[in-house]
Amino acid sequence: MPQLTWLVTGCSSGLGQTFIHGILSRGDKAIATARGDISRIAALEESGAKIYSLDVRASAADIKKTMSRIISENGEIDVLINNAGYIEAAIAEEASIDSYLDQFDINFFGVIKVTQAILPHFRERKSGSIVFLGSSGGISREPGAGPYCATKHALEEWYECLKQETAHLNIKPMIFELGFFRTNIMHPDNVKFRTKYEIADYDDIRNLVSQFVQGMNQNQPGDPKKAVEIVLDVVKGEGIAEGKAVPERLPLGADCLTTMRKEAVANLAMCNEWDGVILSTNVDFGVTVTISSV
Ligand SMILES: NC(=O)c1ccc[n+]([C@@H]2O[C@H](COP(=O)([O-])OP(=O)(O)OC[C@H]3O[C@@H](n4cnc5c(N)ncnc54)[C@H](OP(=O)(O)O)[C@@H]3O)[C@@H](O)[C@H]2O)c1
Numbered sequence: 001m002p003q004l005t006w007l008v009t010g011c012s013s014g015l016g017q018t019f020i021h022g023i024l025s026r027g028d029k030a031i032a033t034a035r036g037d038i039s040r041i042a043a044l045e046e047s048g049a050k051i052y053s054l055d056v057r058a059s060a061a062d063i064k065k066t067m068s069r070i071i072s073e074n075g076e077i078d079v080l081i082n083n084a085g086y087i088e089a090a091i092a093e094e095a096s097i098d099s100y101l102d103q104f105d106i107n108f109f110g111v112i113k114v115t116q117a118i119l120p121h122f123r124e125r126k127s128g129s130i131v132f133l134g135s136s137g138g139i140s141r142e143p144g145a146g147p148y149c150a151t152k153h154a155l156e157e158w159y160e161c162l163k164q165e166t167a168h169l170n171i172k173p174m175i176f177e178l179g180f181f182r183t184n185i186m187h188p189d190n191v192k193f194r195t196k197y198e199i200a201d202y203d204d205i206r207n208l209v210s211q212f213v214q215g216m217n218q219n220q221p222g223d224p225k226k227a228v229e230i231v232l233d234v235v236k237g238e239g240i241a242e243g244k245a246v247p248e249r250l251p252l253g254a255d256c257l258t259t260m261r262k263e264a265v266a267n268l269a270m271c272n273e274w275d276g277v278i279l280s281t282n283v284d285f286g287v288t289v290t291i292s293s294v
Contacts, residue, residue, distance in 0.1 A: 005029040010084025014183030056110025067117035081131040082111045088147035094195035107151035134177040136256040144209030179253025181222030222253045
């Protein structure tokens with residue numbers, strides 16, 4: 001496999017940092033980005049990565065400018081890993097609109113802006129891989145995490161469209177659905193609980209969610225290094241992925257596999273039970289329907 005150049009967002013901690021170490025240890029080139037003061041990721045530079053400041057909340061124009069600079073200073077990029085993200089946890093009715101907007105700004109629009117900024121480069125080369133990090137929350141829609149789950153679900157749908165639109169250009173988007181992995185994502189400083197006000201009807205659920213997040217912090221079953229190695233293998237088509245067709249969506253972690261299976265079984269059961277009703281909605285043969293307003 002030839003040496004690849006990877007660009008990763010959100011490298012100040014967790015999976016981002018782990019990706020950079022994994023990429024470098026395979027002899028590939030790594031471009032690590034993080035928001036704010038770049039000295040935060042100086043250690044990654046010492047390990048051999050190129051480092052840049054990139055806040056995925058910046059304007060599309062600014063992100064394009066940063067991307068052009070990165071490309072002109074590093075030559076061709078082969079893989080983008082859209083890693084930056086965080087969790088807004090709140091009861092759906094209680095969550096402030098700002099918490100929804102901020103969550104989408106980073107986890108969804110941030111990803112779109114960075115991806116759009118690199119696509120002209122990938123189209124010109126007729127080659128490139130784009131990694132998206134989905135979540136079991138985007139499949140199972142956990143109570144108390146409405147804003148987060150909504151962004152990850154939205155990302156999945158957007159990814160599916162992009163994949164079909166770019167297939168003829170030899171651009172390969174891929175999404176990995178992660179269960180709970182032991183990073184700082186659930187640290188009290190990172191999970192945002194922003195409610196406009198608390199509604200007594202939700203006290204029990206809110207308390208359970210808060211206890212769950214605190215209990216899960218640093219007790220997640222997933223090992224980030226193992227997830228990263230699988231992602232790198234799949235993108236490069238080596239190791240565990242050698243000679244295998246890459247699935248559309250790959251769950252990582254036993255918890256995510258359980259979630260995905262449960263969801264598939266529930267969907268199939270619903271289709272089987274309701275198919276008579278679902279199939280009853282076509283226009284009756286010989287009847288003309290005019291739609292005068294929508
Ligand atoms: N760990 C899991 O269990 C899990 C499960 C499913 C999906 N994921 C996804 O995996 C990705 C990485 O999460 P993680 O577990 O590694 O969590 P993490 O340790 O909290 O890392 C998140 C990274 O995103 C960065 N970030 C946040 N907002 C940013 C912005 N506006 N611009 C640039 N970078 C920004 C953070 O930087 P700062 O230091 O500046 O905040 C941090 O480096 C996220 O997309 C997350 O949703 C994780």
